[in-house]
Amino acid sequence: MAISDEMLDDLLGSARTQDDLFGKDGILKQLSKQLMERLLEMEMTNHLGYMKHAVEGNNSGNSRNGKTKKTVKTGNGDIEIAVPRDRTSEFEPVLVEKRQSHLKGLDTQVLSLYARGMTVRDIQAHLTELYGTEISRDLISTMTDAVLEDVTEWRSRPLESVYPIVFIDGFVVKCRLDGRVCNRTVYVIYGINMSGQKEVLGLYVGENEGAKFWLQVLTELKNRGVEDVFILCADGLKGLPESVEATFPQAIFQTCVVHMVRHSLNYVPYQEKKAVAGDLKKIYQSATKELAVQALDDFELTWGDKYPAIVKSWRQNWERITPFLDFPMEIRKVIYTTNIVESLNATLRKAVRNRGHFSTEDSLMKVLYLAINGISSKWTMPVHDWKLALNRFAILFPDRFPERLMTA
Incomplete structure (x- = not known):
């Protein structure tokens, strides 16, 4: 009106x-x-x-x-x-329901601030300064705890049967366990589904990562409905390749090019990053494996004396870096140009960095879930040129390609 x-x-x-x-x-x-x-x-x-x-x-x-x-x-x-x-x-x-002392719009504000990594104390001070109203820490905690049910449901929700590409990445957070602060790695599993839409499949906190840990994670994905993965991109995480072979035996394990470049540039000062990144790009954008080997040799001639650790890393991981070079360019571009890994990780790292450390896994999951909700709401479009990549997947994996899409 x-x-x-x-x-x-x-x-x-x-x-x-x-x-x-x-x-x-x-x-x-x-x-x-x-x-x-x-x-x-x-x-x-x-x-x-x-x-x-x-x-x-x-x-x-x-x-x-x-x-x-x-x-x-x-x-x-x-x-x-x-x-x-x-x-x-x-x-x-x-x-205004009985025993309710706040409007639901306030919940939204509190959760938005919490998703940005603000502590309960910070939120309390912010709302007091902004609105001149005192909100107890218990009330703020109650509002954020209400998200835990959503987190549990989200982490166990059914998934699609086929994901052409899956990425696994991790970052370290500080948690207080048994009275002391220690490091834990949060592993984020992202997928690109058959529609080309980006999706976070799961969050997992690791302590003693190995084949047993990864077998549990991947088995859980299967139990939630994932039947096949064409390409799985990740770092050389201990026990992961063996676990992928056991749970998704047809999946191609590919060392994530985004991770390799990020790791390589950690050795390079700012003023040379652009030049080094440009020469690395010549390696992974080569038309064939032979040309990629030549590009790596050229890189070593140019930068080997100055950055031997980069050359050593690429040569040691070469067999797991190069499988994607067998794919047509339409698929390769999705693997090495998608910014889902970098953009989402930046958001999640920022959210946890503001908190210092987490007292429980639940408090960590609340922040990450809310941050993922925020950024995934912007994922409205499929990956660039996805139709071209999908056509190539249909040609390469005809027996594994969903029949409903083959006849569409």
């Missing part, structure tokens, strides 16, 4: 300053109070089935029974409202 200029003029009255509009006793706060009370009265009318003072209420068995004052925390600060009651105490308001 559009609000006319005349209605706005009536509301504004003699308001002239920001305080008149948004201050402690400003128009916006008064309007919020009146709107909430009006909506509550409408809810009561709907509950009883007759208007206030209507004759239909006579001898109806239930009627209005005064009001109860209640302070509600909102995005505009604390607002005291009068909540209507009925004689039989059966009225259950929807706008």
